[in-house]
Amino acid sequence: MTKLDELIQELCPDGVKYLPIPELFITRNGYTPSKANNEFWENGTIPWFRMEDIRENGRILTTATQYVSEKAVKGKLFPADSIIIATSATIGEHALIKVPSLANQRFTYLTLKDEFKDCVDMMFVFYYCFRLDEYCKSHLNQGNFASVDMKQFAAFKFPVPPLPVQREIVRILDNFTELTEGLNRELAAELTARKKQYEFYRDKLLTFDVLGKRTSKVVWRALGEVCDVVAGGTPSKKDTAYWEHGTIKWLGSTVCQNQKNIETVTAYITEKGLAESSTKLMGKGTTLVALVGATIGKVAFLPFEAAINQNIAGVYPKNIHELNPSYVYYACTLLYPKFLALTQGSKLAMANMSFVRSLKIPVPSLEVQNRIVFVLDNFNAICTDLSSGLPAEIEARQKQYEYYRDKLLTFKTMSN
Template sequence: MSKLEELIQELCPNGVDKFELQQLFITRNGYTPSKSKSEFWENGTIPWFRMEDIRENGNILSDSLQHVNACAVKGKLFPKNSIIVATSATVGEHALITVPSLANQRFTCLMIRPEYRDMFEPKFLFYYCYKLDEYCLQNLKKSSFASVDMNKFSKFKFSVPPLEVQREIVRILDSFTLLTAELTAELTARKKQYEYYRDSLLEPPKHDTEKVFLSDIVNIKNGKDYKHLGEGKYPVYGSGGIMTYVNEYVYDKPSVLIPRKGSLNNLFYVDTPFWNVDTVFYTEINDKKIIPKYLYYLLQKEHLESLNTAGGVPSLTQTVLNKVKLIIPSLSRQQKIIECLDNFDAICSDLNIGLPAEIEARQKQYEYYRDLLLTFAETGKIIATDRQTDRQTDRQTDRQTD
């Protein structure tokens, strides 16, 4: 019997009580201080969280990418160890915030009521909110804009085991999280190592300094819509990769596909017939001057994402691409470099099958055990306060904080 099973057997053999969200938490919406008032943002020291913070830095956060000035705060800050839950736009995300803070209007902040603070380990609530994320995705309002039905949101039920049980669950889930982080760090390091050797091999000899424009060796062509085509065997490429398969192709010779919008560094080498949509260019390559596979490797080294021409969605134009300058060695040297880089690429491909596959397997295993660990036998008792009393309490809280 595991330690967790022993604790459950000892401390809650007959199950655990459930509490409605509205019973356990005071909830407040986030907000965005006026961008037109520079004093709200200059010299800001108060963390102001957005979805970008979760995407870039994870789900347990102690600082934000943007900060606001104290004069922008309405009432009180969200207290430390609050949980922000995305209830509109990108629903299905949450984060534990370990410092006093604010968040934007896409988030609802869960602040544990004072009378229940001693009942919870903050990280246990954080892990349990993965169940809340799933519940939110299943309870959206019917509209063109994704938003959670907040009446149903308030009735989500939290299982509340004893603190010792919560701490053991946190310990187990933390160990899963740490292992995944270590595997991800190793994968990142291996990819950087590969890129270093690739760039070193593509560095031209010192005596080889003659540069050509990209337009001297390729014709850049636009993609086309594919929706009028039938199903078939030819892949359709967008800037993110293969989208579907159709019964016609736009080009049947080796080509390097260059994203026009979106993930500008996501190049593709294709040596079989294909179709491409208008978010990605294809290239007709003069193979008497450059081997298509060599061009693929060479353009990876050029980091085309640095040529972005747009302030919103990253974009490239033919005009900008045509002016890219490259040093092209002899065809024989190109072939030797391709052979070396193909070997490196094979190692990287094995890596992409190995470590990422292991990370994905670990993530699925983690999600399975997380769901299992957070599922308890119930006493059949669901604790909920009178909604009228709750509304009065929350209105009093809002008056104190606004």
């Protein structure tokens, strides 16, 4: 018998009380001070929480990414050790706030009433709020804007077992959380290390760096000299005949993620859309290079035929007996810094076709290219297996964690 079992048997053998939210908590909505009033935002000292804080810093928060001034406060601050839970927009996300604070209107605050402060541990409430998260997602108002039905929200009940039981559950879950997160960090670190190792050897192979000096045996040639380099286009979105029931894969620049194979398709177009627009159909083995946006300079390798939009350059050897298409892909990964240089001082920088055609890659003999491709394909496969396996491993551990958390937080209800 575990310590928790002993505590439950000793302190609450007949079950525990469940109390609805209004009986246990003071609830208030967050708000956004007027952005038009600079006095509300300049030199702010009061943390003002948004969903971005949870995404960036986790679920137990002491600092915010934005602060407001005292003039922005309506009435009183929400006290420390309050829970914020999203009841509109991104439903069912919560955090424990450890400092006096404000939050935006997407959140509802749960502040423990004074009469329960000696018998309720807020970390226990924090863990139980994972159940409240799921409850909120299934009790929404009907309408275009996602929001929780607040009458149903008020009906949600929290168990209130004796304080020693709560604290033992918190201790177990704290340890389990730390263990799970630690294992996930180790997995992520392993993947990062493998990727860095892969990039190191790739760069060494492709720059023909011998003892820190570039060998003179390799000729560096402009892409436009050895490859056909073309951009695509987008069929008019106003003509449904270009898009409805399309069967031709059509790709945007977001598919360029420096991964050799493409696993997603942006959209499908029709034969009419292909024939009557500036889009281009690229053959299998084409290297795609993003020309604009967050992915500028990143590449992908086509495992199938597909049309491309105007934000991609398709690169394919003019003579495959002299240049291996896979080698072109790997060589193009070295060009990323050249594209980044274009973005300095401009978020809207775009690489034109002349620029892409002017970029130089090393062109060794075909035999050497094939050996490099063999090595990098194998190394890439290892990294890909790790990348695909990591999310599955993390998800499995998360489900295991959630299963045991729910078991720990399930109590027999005390009969009246």
